[in-house]
Amino acid sequence: MTEAEVVMRNESGYITHTGKKDFGPLEFTGKIAGGLRLDLRRRAPLFCSDWTDAFTPDNFQKSVSSILYLFIAALAPAITFGSRFLDGTNGQFGVLEMIMSTALSGVLFSTFAGQPLSILGATGPFLAYTLVVYDLAVGSDLEFMPFYFWTCMWCSLFTILVAIFDLCALMKHDIFAGLISLIFIIDGVRPIIENFTEKRMTLTAAMFEALLFLYTFGLATYLSHFRRTPWLLRSMRNLMANFAVTISLVTASALAAIYSSDTSLRMLSVDADFSPNLVLSDGSKRPWIVNPMGIEKDFPVWAIFYAILPAIGFAVLGYLDQNLTSVIVNRPSNNLKKGPGYHLDLFVRGALTLPACAVLGLPLSVASTVPSITHVISLTTYEVKQLPEGEIKRPAKVVEQRATNFLIHVLIGCALFLAPVLKFLPRSVLQGVFFYMGIASLTGNNLFDRLFLWLIWDSSKYPQYHYIQKLPIKRVHLYTVVQVVCLAILYGLKAIKETSVVFPFFMASLAFIRKAMRFLFTEEELKLLDSLPDEDEDTEARATRAFVWPNPDQAALA
Template identity: 40%
Template sequence: MRKTDSSDPLAYTGRLFGGLQNDLRRRLPFYISDFRDGLSSKVVASTVFLFFACLANAVAFGALTSIMTGGEIGTVEMIVATALGGILFALFAGQPLTILGGTGPIVIFTGLLYALSQQMSLPFLSVYAWVGLWAGLFMLILAFTDASALMRLFTRFTDEIFAALVAVIFIYEAVSSLLAPFMENPRDNSKALMTLVLSLGTYMLARSLKMVLQTPYLQRKAREFISDFGPAIAIAIMTAFALLMPEIDVERAAVPETFATTTGRPWLVDLFALPTWAIFAAAGPALLVTVLLFLDQNISARLVNSPLHSLRKGCGYNLDLVVVGVITAVCSLFALPWIVAATVHSLNHVKSLATTETVSLGSSTTEKIISVEENRVSPLLIHLLLAASIFMLPVIKMIPMEVLFGLFLYMGFSTLSGTEFFERVRLWATDRKLYPQTHYVRRVPRKVIHLFTLIQLVALVALWILKSSPAGILFPLFIAMLVPLRFLMNRWFAEEHLEVLDAEEANDEHMDDDTMGDFRP
């Protein structure tokens, strides 16, 4: 691998610990300011919003993990892992704006590992612990050898497919919850209607309140306050609405009344319940989960560190990987779920801390991020509150799951609509004369834009199908295969077109008409 400039966060230094040392040099000067800059109202709003979002994620993916592991790992374990891992990451990571949590691909892999353990008549928790310990070790090796420099091969093409996949998983889970009451008991119209009202009500309220900033009503500070606290206000209003109608049954968060493991087992796993050969054989599945954790963490970090977010303090890919590797190993000892950068939560965290302005692009407008309150306070408080929620389980159960899935819907669409991929998909149904005057519309032929987008869409559908197929355990490798697919596209597209469509940042959004040349669609 070719050595690059040390100022590049994805530089390959060619020295053991070289990239990690660069990350520390880059981030340590800002460590105190990360706490000082967290003293703002935006941080408070972001904390409240993301606390409920992380709680919803822990409850939902914890319940799904319980189903896929025969109840051996469940919601309490997911909450504990998310709280503990999030606190450690907020304190020691290079990019604290990244939010850790359970993810769909990791839960799916855990279920496949459980099935494999059952087939081989091995104790699942011991197998899980050794796979996690090996994976933690492998991630530390990757961090110490500058393996994150491989992310230079990933581009906006792959980032957008991955972000869209995770966003669609959120939307799919939310919509499935909306439809479930109608399918389970078609005659129970009251519960089905209440599910619809609470979920869609939370989504529409959060979305409407978030957009208050773009209206001419009230003073700007009042609009900013309502916009920042919009999701939290929506959760409070819809929860109160549900409590005012106790006669209608709603689904409550699937958490126990007391703090204990799901099955009542001891927290610490018996590592030596496995035969010696199985301990070493666990390194095989660990390689696959390492690939998944490595890609999940680094792709999400690339999305957070996008130039479009105007971050100024720098990042630390190798340092982040060290922290995630340690968290993975610690969680494995206690059979807690593996957690990694949660794409949807991380991007919503950045957006909730952002100051934006509305930019006109021909007949349409878009939001441009001017600055972001980069800090460690909001992620630290989010996960401290999550840890405290373990001791307030009866109170947490008052929040209807329908409200939390409405929040899932909001976050999924918010993430999806923030990608250039989704903007280009919408062009298929847009009048050519009303195309927004973005950099790629002005400089790339229309047919080329649509073909590039179609390839991304086909790749997204293929990943969606694969993740639920019998070959799902190979899912991490197929994400990595997006890189050679992107290189193959150099044969099908002109280089100047790919540079525009796949650029990290659009530096010429307001290019003069004279510079458009023959690239008009």
């Protein structure tokens, strides 16, 4: 039986096997591990080609360029998030651990997952909730590392159960993409503002850090749009746009190095001896393997079961973050042929990556939306047509395989040997990168697109969004108000220490709030307001309209 006979798409877009109709990737099967077994059946016949397709003569150049590009694109957030973990956990883990987590989790995921195009890394909600777990441990007079170990292990169990019982079928809507953007933006700029109120910071140092922050954000923003300018050659413009964050980070760090001795800049704290960041009371470093029963004092048995509470929160976040990215990567407009594996993705994360991070005491990594989308775009060959309203890009071919993801994370692991260099990165530069990631993630966010409509008072100037053309603007604004209120509550729960432990549960409850909105809106209205432009059209239209952009930068940030 040939590979083409094993894996085909039926008229509904679902994967079929040997011509027989199958359950959809996000449908309940009614059987224990039914969805997981179907994912294995979809992907197992393709496992060998997943490793070889990257290196065929037609795909080799695109694969190599994707590896080099995504290596930098994934390393920069790992460094930035590592610095945030370092500050938020009072040195329990930092940059070295975040790089190791990204590398190890990515290698395991790319080898065994059902959708190996998803790139793993840290995300804003995971950063926020890790700090919640740290506060719980400190507030209960518990050692953080053993408490974190048990939290991750319970989360591993819950994640495996979600995969076994087909609960991925509940993932139908993006209900917290706005939170991700908000965390990046607020947590990016807040430390820069707080510099001016800290007594230990001189005014000169605070001003210089603010300038570095603005320089990093401004240059990254400008270079990301550089392909629109007439300067240089097109290939050079694309290169500078693709590496906008890296160029900004390196040049800002170079400027900081010139004046650092005069301004007392705060630099990234990274040990060059390849040891964990946590320093014990006797001055030694903690061992790499976490002792679950206590490192410097006995860990109480009751705390093992107390860790179930934050573990449920982690499991909810992991479910939402992982599946949100997977749904976007697998959307029909990307024209992927090999099929998704939602349940298998969660199972691999629960059975492999979570225990590995628990044992080594590493921050958790999950499928990260922006790098994952960028990975798909970098592996896609487009058919381009010029029309009066803009450029139509239709994906003609995607290099679907595991090798690029695997090698990207191998290179990230090799970056651990750059630890002596990383200590020259100013923290204000990393805050600029963090802020830029938040602003960039607003592009294409349905909620923020509708928020910007509030600033346009002339209705004739509204963008031609699909729901604008079909709904009264008052109905659009009402829906936006409801979502903004939910987002404000969500961020407030996260920001207040006393309530931060419950914010994943409120996040999960948004699915029920969405169902209750049927009393305010009709089903047709909700369908239009929830959907992306390509979700209410047939497959042929989706493949065309989803790639109509007024300029090339929007395509790069899709």
